[in-house]
Amino acid sequence: MSFIQENLKTILETIPKNVKLVAVSKFHPAKDVIEAMKGGQILFGENRVQEAAAKFDEIRREGFFPELHIIGSLQRNKVKEAVRIASMIQSVDRRELLDEIEKQCSKIDKKMQVLFEIHTGEESKSGFTSIEALEQVMEGFRAGQYEHIEIKGFMTMAPFTEDTALVRKSFSFLRELRQEFSVKYPEYDFSELSMGMSGDYRIAIEEGSTMVRIGTAIFGERNYSR
Numbered sequence: 001m002s003f004i005q006e007n008l009k010t011i012l013e014t015i016p017k018n019v020k021l022v023a024v025s026k027f028h029p030a031k032d033v034i035e036a037m038k039g040g041q042i043l044f045g046e047n048r049v050q051e052a053a054a055k056f057d058e059i060r061r062e063g064f065f066p067e068l069h070i071i072g073s074l075q076r077n078k079v080k081e082a083v084r085i086a087s088m089i090q091s092v093d094r095r096e097l098l099d100e101i102e103k104q105c106s107k108i109d110k111k112m113q114v115l116f117e118i119h120t121g122e123e124s125k126s127g128f129t130s131i132e133a134l135e136q137v138m139e140g141f142r143a144g145q146y147e148h149i150e151i152k153g154f155m156t157m158a159p160f161t162e163d164t165a166l167v168r169k170s171f172s173f174l175r176e177l178r179q180e181f182s183v184k185y186p187e188y189d190f191s192e193l194s195m196g197m198s199g200d201y202r203i204a205i206e207e208g209s210t211m212v213r214i215g216t217a218i219f220g221e222r223n224y225s226r
């Protein structure tokens with residue numbers, strides 16, 4: 001068994017069966033993704049659309065068919081490509097992005113799953129910072145503006161700190177937000193809570209994560225100079 005497959009096995013043994021694993025392959029080559037697929041992994045996450053498009057097109061040409069989630073902050077001019085390659089965009093953090101996703105999806109008659117990224121940690125810059133902005137978006141859904149978009153829940157990145165109480169607080173905030181929105185907007189599905197990375201996924205699971213996004217603990221350190 002390869003290094004990647006060993007890591008994958010270890011992680012799958014430590015997370016509960018009902019928690020989905022998104023293997024974050026950013027900065028790692030197509031062959032690493034294929035290695036993970038040979039170890040049984042199907043779902044991957046990437047945060048840069050151009051890198052992901054080139055890599056995942058290559059993987060498909062090799063005859064492998066992974067599922068891809070976009071997890072990084074997304075510029076409007078990358079949405080067309082994102083919609084082509086991904087089944088879910090986890091990093092929806094503003095209304096304009098939804099408008100563009102709707103536009104691009106309607107062109108190709110594709111339904112896109114989304115998570116609303118919520119800013120809960122001081123260090124991360126992305127994510128909705130106001131609940132009012134999110135409520136406006138929900139009004140747009142109720143008005144029928146987003147027929148090609150399917151809400152699945154929320155995503156967050158905890159602050160990058162040794163202070164586990166702070167990390168935990170960020171995750172419990174997301175869980176409470178889901179509770180609140182499930183009551184306010186009962187016709188929508190907020191079941192997914194995408195939270196937890198290599199350094200904090202155990203805490204995230206304790207706080208109710210349904211989806212962990214793990215890169216380093218599967219593929220090893222990223223080489224940003226490549």
Ligand SMILES: *Cc1c(COP(=O)(O)O)cnc(C)c1O
Pocket residue numbers: 024026047071072157197198199213214215216217
């Ligand atoms: C890179 C990244 C991850 C994975 O981080 P690791 O610490 O390598 O597990 C998870 N979520 C997002 C949004 C990322 O950009």
